[in-house]
Amino acid sequence: MTAILELRILPPLAIGRLGAATEPMDNYTAELDPDEPLAPRVLVPAPTLRVDRTSGEIVDDEVPEELRFTDGHGKVKPVAPFVEVWALTEELVLRPLTMELLRANKVEPKDVRWRTRVGNHKIERRTYDLKDRVDADTGWFTDHGEHALTGRCANFLADKTLPLGHVRYIKPTAEYPGIRLRFTPAGGYVYGSGGMIGEHDPNVVDALYDSTKGTWRGHVDKPGDPRLTIPNSIYAGDDGPHGTWISRGYLDDECDGLVDVELTVGGRKLTAYGRIGAGPPAYAPDSVPVRTIADELDQALFGPRAGDHDTPEDAHKVAEEVLRRALESVRLMNTAVMNGNTVDGRVDAASTMVRQDSADTGRTFEPIMAPSLVDTAAVFALHQDVLAALRSGTAPWFADVLRDYDEVGDLTAKGRRKMPALMRGADGRSLALTRRQVDLVRKAARQEIFRQGQGADESGGPG
Amino acid sequence: MSDDELRIHPLNLTAQIDHRAAGNPPSTLPESAISNAYPGLEFDIRNIWRRLLVGIELHEADNYVVDADADHERLKGRRLLAVAGHDVIGDLVGPTRPGADPGPLTSAVNPDGVMMLEWSNSLADVLADHAGETVTCLFTSGPAPNPVGKPAKVPDPSVEEVELEVRSLFAHSEAAGGPLPVIAEEMAGPGDLTRGLCSPWQNDYRECACYYWAASRPDYVNVELTGLGTSTGNHWFAKDREPREYVLDNRTDSRLVSYDDLFRDWQGRLRFIVGGDDAPEHVETEPGDR
Numbered sequence: 001m002t003a004i005l006e007l008r009i010l011p012p013l014a015i016g017r018l019g020a021a022t023e024p025m026d027n028y029t030a031e032l033d034p035d036e037p038l039a040p041r042v043l044v045p046a047p048t049l050r051v052d053r054t055s056g057e058i059v060d061d062e063v064p065e066e067l068r069f070t071d072g073h074g075k076v077k078p079v080a081p082f083v084e085v086w087a088l089t090e091e092l093v094l095r096p097l098t099m100e101l102l103r104a105n106k107v108e109p110k111d112v113r114w115r116t117r118v119g120n121h122k123i124e125r126r127t128y129d130l131k132d133r134v135d136a137d138t139g140w141f142t143d144h145g146e147h148a149l150t151g152r153c154a155n156f157l158a159d160k161t162l163p164l165g166h167v168r169y170i171k172p173t174a175e176y177p178g179i180r181l182r183f184t185p186a187g188g189y190v191y192g193s194g195g196m197i198g199e200h201d202p203n204v205v206d207a208l209y210d211s212t213k214g215t216w217r218g219h220v221d222k223p224g225d226p227r228l229t230i231p232n233s234i235y236a237g238d239d240g241p242h243g244t245w246i247s248r249g250y251l252d253d254e255c256d257g258l259v260d261v262e263l264t265v266g267g268r269k270l271t272a273y274g275r276i277g278a279g280p281p282a283y284a285p286d287s288v289p290v291r292t293i294a295d296e297l298d299q300a301l302f303g304p305r306a307g308d309h310d311t312p313e314d315a316h317k318v319a320e321e322v323l324r325r326a327l328e329s330v331r332l333m334n335t336a337v338m339n340g341n342t343v344d345g346r347v348d349a350a351s352t353m354v355r356q357d358s359a360d361t362g363r364t365f366e367p368i369m370a371p372s373l374v375d376t377a378a379v380f381a382l383h384q385d386v387l388a389a390l391r392s393g394t395a396p397w398f399a400d401v402l403r404d405y406d407e408v409g410d411l412t413a414k415g416r417r418k419m420p421a422l423m424r425g426a427d428g429r430s431l432a433l434t435r436r437q438v439d440l441v442r443k444a445a446r447q448e449i450f451r452q453g454q455g456a457d458e459s460g461g462p463g
Numbered sequence: 464m465s466d467d468e469l470r471i472h473p474l475n476l477t478a479q480i481d482h483r484a485a486g487n488p489p490s491t492l493p494e495s496a497i498s499n500a501y502p503g504l505e506f507d508i509r510n511i512w513r514r515l516l517v518g519i520e521l522h523e524a525d526n527y528v529v530d531a532d533a534d535h536e537r538l539k540g541r542r543l544l545a546v547a548g549h550d551v552i553g554d555l556v557g558p559t560r561p562g563a564d565p566g567p568l569t570s571a572v573n574p575d576g577v578m579m580l581e582w583s584n585s586l587a588d589v590l591a592d593h594a595g596e597t598v599t600c601l602f603t604s605g606p607a608p609n610p611v612g613k614p615a616k617v618p619d620p621s622v623e624e625v626e627l628e629v630r631s632l633f634a635h636s637e638a639a640g641g642p643l644p645v646i647a648e649e650m651a652g653p654g655d656l657t658r659g660l661c662s663p664w665q666n667d668y669r670e671c672a673c674y675y676w677a678a679s680r681p682d683y684v685n686v687e688l689t690g691l692g693t694s695t696g697n698h699w700f701a702k703d704r705e706p707r708e709y710v711l712d713n714r715t716d717s718r719l720v721s722y723d724d725l726f727r728d729w730q731g732r733l734r735f736i737v738g739g740d741d742a743p744e745h746v747e748t749e750p751g752d753r
Contacts, residue, residue: 006638010471010482012645015491015505020730027488040738049486061486068744074731081491082484086471088638094473096466119654122662135653178466180484190663190726203726226540226608229502230524234661234670236722250726252663256506257653273634274645277656279505280664280680282490283699284736287678293508294480294493296583300511300632301476301642303591304584325678331739332677332684334696334709349711351674361568363557376683377694405584406550409577411557412565424675426500426509426524427581431675435584 004105004265006088007097009274013293014083016165016278018188018253019076026064026077030286037391038384040328041286043067049082051182056144056168058176069281076281080184082170083274085112085261097263098177105265109172112179115140116167118149118257118276123209123216125229126247131155132214136164136255140262144171149186149255155214157194162208163187164255165278181261185278186253190236193217193249201248209249217249230428254278287328288321290420295434304435306443315444319396320387322433322441326420327383330376338422339374340367353422353430360428363411368421395448399441403432473639480644497676498583500659502667504679507659511651512582515590516546516600517628523659526551526579528602535625540606544613544622547598547629551585552577552613575612594631599624665725668733669700669714681736683709699734704741 019025027048030041047061070076085097095101102108116138123132131154138147151162165185172179193216194207201207211217220240221232233245240246256277263270306315337343340354348355348365358365367374390396403418408429410416416430425431432438466485471478480493489495496505502524503509509523519538520530531539543551555568555576567576579585589598603611604623614621632650633642661667674682685704686696698710700719710718720732735742 006636008479008643009645010479011484011487011492012480012643013493014484014487015493015496017490025488025490027486030489043737046488047486069735069742070730070744072744074728076730079488079490081487084482084484088473088636092473092639094471094479096469098466117653119652119658121654121658122660125658126662133654176466178485188730190665203723224608226525226527227522227529229659230522231501234502234667236663236666236726250663250666252665254657254660254664255654256656258648273648275656277506279496279657280668281733281735282495282679283733284678284681285488285490286737288494289497289499289676289678291498292494293496293498293506296498296508296511297480297493297644298477299583299587300590301644304587305591329677331686332681332699332736333674334683334698337709337711338674338682343711346711351712357557361555361557361573362559362570363568364559364561364563366561375693376686376696377688377692406553406580408580409553409555411555411568413558415557424499424501425581426498426583427579428501429578431499432584435587 002101002104003090004087004097004101004263004270005090007261007263007270007272008086008088008094009083009259009261009272010086011083011274013275013277013297014081014183015079016081016183016185016276017079017281018185018278019078019281020187020189021071021075021077023071024078024080024184025069026067028067038327038387040331043286049176051168051170056171057173058170069285076188078185078187079281080182081276082180082182083259083276085179085272097179099172099174100177102179107263107265109179110142111263112169113140113142113262114138114167114169114181115260115262116147116149116183116257116276117260118164118255120151120162120164120251120253120255122254123214123251126221126235127215127219128227129155129214132216134162134251138167141169144169151253151255153209155210155216156208157210160206160208162191162251162253164253167259181259183259183276186255188280189253191251191253204250209251211249216247216251219247220244284328284332287332288325290322290325290329290423291431291433291437295437299434299436302436304439306436306439310440310443312444312447315440315447318437318440319399319444320390322437323383323387323390323396323398327380327387329423330380330383333376333422335374335376335379335422336371339369339371340365341371341374353416353424356424356428357411357416361411368416393448396441396445399445402438402441403430404438405432405435408432473636474641476642476644497679499675501675502659502661504660504664504676506656508656509582510655510659511632511646512586514650515582515586515630515632517630519627521582524579524581527607538602538625540608541602541604542607542611543600543602544611545601546586546589547593549585549588550613551580551582552610553580573610575610577610577612579610589629590632593629595629597626597628600627663726665729666722668725668729669720669722684736685740699736
């Protein structure tokens with residue numbers, strides 16, 4: 001027997017993406033083209049698990065002929081992630097929890113218990129009223145039907161709830177024996193506030209919030225309150241007196257929360273949890289953001305400094321990935337506008353870091369780079385050249401121009417030109433990468449310079 | 464490979480975070496989610512740091528203490544300036560007139576010209592080196608609704624040193640004897656990771672005309688070179704793709720998708736972008752092609 005010591009849910013953070021189409025998004029991969037390494041990643045259809053609506057079983061894993069992100073009828077296909085249960089066994093390896101492994105431990109699929117708890121606390125974050133929290137809890141279940149994530153809120157109108165999607169314990173079969181749950185997020189609808197007779201707002205699909213109980217409709221972020229969200233006043237609203245922003249009382253069906261799993265083996269209760277969330281679609285699915293939540297988790301787990309366990313190949317891979325991501329962002333940015341250039345005769349033509357720096361700190365308004373240099377085509381070509389050089393083994397000189405985390409307040413001309421440029425970070429000033437990303441790029445640079453100094457063959461990269 | 468053949472080392476946390484469950488597209492992974500959260504798209508990931516120090520709750524995006532337990536009630540409303548010797552604030556420096564030398568950027572509400580440094584980077588050493596330990600935290604000695612700088616020397620009457628324990632950000636594996644790759648429940652409960660996001664999120668796609676997330680929320684699409692060697696293309700929000708020109712967003716131009724358009728029909732209005740261009744499914748079939 002292979003005894004189970006512990007359970008885990010993988011991936012530990014699974015992202016669902018909203019959409020109202022009936023069928024969820026197909027599976028695909030985003031691959032680099034070895035013949036055109038500077039070209040966009042190629043989206044390739046991949047085996048897609050199709051779940052029978054009645055039984056909850058996976059019935060096939062065919063590869064779709066083409067990828068479509070919408071259903072052709074104006075609805076976006078929701079991204080509905082599976083989360084798998086993995087078992088740490090006595091051999092001290094993690095392996096998928098399957099029917100066979102359950103049998104070996106004298107338990108069955110029906111002994112696996114699930115629970116999902118999600119919340120949408122956006123209103124409560126603004127009003128500070130706990131009665132404005134929207135929460136859903138499936139309770140424990142072992143069956144294979146759909147379990148609605150029904151959002152309830154003390155300040156909702158009577159009998160009104162917020163649909164936040166559903167979860168389903170996929171029924172394992174001989175062909176698909178893994179123990180897994182699927183989270184299908186909500187449709188991406190906008191809901192409103194009611195409580196008055198005869199109201200109709202065409203922007204919302206239903207009125208849920210009772211404006212006679214709570215304060216969300218009509219709420220104003222009070223200037224000077226240090227508890228406000230940063231940035232503040234980010235809700236649907238209308239201009240009010242004295243520069244105020246008055247909430248229309250809208251809410252959405254995003255959420256995040258925890259998936260719990262429980263199994264009792266040999267009299268010992270094993271538990272695990274993973275996290276899920278529902279956000280908007282990734283509208284450029286072949287691109288990866290410069291700094292991602294994976295980078296946050298990586299730094300939190302391994303610290304801000306590259307260590308001995310980070311090989312030169314790892315560091316080089318990170319350097320190349322950072323540059324490729326920058327290229328992918330530049331491809332989709334109007335860098336001339338973002339630089340703060342005068343465009344079509346308009347000064348301060350858009351919401352840019354130039355505007356934000358001036359508005360937030362009083363810094364003088366001026367473009368970040370020389371205005372003649374920053375057309376998207378030129379910036380894109382520059383990033384391509386650097387990526388090509390890096391791939392051919394040249395040291396990543398751009399390590400020297402990366403912004404350090406404690407330099408984000410440096411709004412001198414030189415400071416603002418550091419990389420990543422033109423983008424906003426989590427503290428409101430120009431974006432810095434994680435310190436670990438920066439340190440790995442610098443490690444790659446040191447390795448390359450050292451290697452080239454030793455007279456190594458310069459024709460190819462490491463690894 | 465069948466399920467029964469897959470294996471991951473329990474301490475290989477990266478492999479677990481990056482694990483793509485069978486059938487999941489890449490957009491389900493943390494690598495697909497932006498983390499320059501201001502406030503974010505999928506998550507406002509800044510929220511995972513609020514409870515790092517036992518006894519107090521920090522603002523997710525400021526060095527302000529929003530709540531505290533009974534033993535630390537006096538810290539509520541104060542500002543945290545440093546943890547274990549690591550500053551969580553930095554100076555704001557720049558010119559206030561064209562061509563002028565840079566200097567401190569101060570104002571009536573920020574007389575010291577300082578800013579909070581995002582938790583993820585400013586607390587990275589603290590988490591790496593002191594999780595589970597008690598460390599010295601430097602707070603203002605009184606309530607501080609506005610930003611405050613750190614005195615040149617400590618002790619100083621304007622600040623107070625307080626010993627606080629540092630929590631681990633991650634859940635713990637008893638069996639493997641190390642962290643699990645999942646954010647601990649005590650650090651963020653249901654709803655905590657999305658609470659700071661715009662309500663509704665559709666509003667934020669329009670609200671600040673934010674182009675800081677181009678890889679998720681594109682800005683400039685269908686880009687092509689002009690005869691002058693510069694680029695032209697569409698604003699992602701352009702209702703019509705011809706003429707191929709970038710319509711500056713003044714929030715009222717009817718050629719761009721409006722707030723109300725997004726509230727009512729974002730799914731029909733927004734287009735997926737592949738290779739920098741509208742995905743084939745959005746490209747209208749020319750009459751001659753039918």
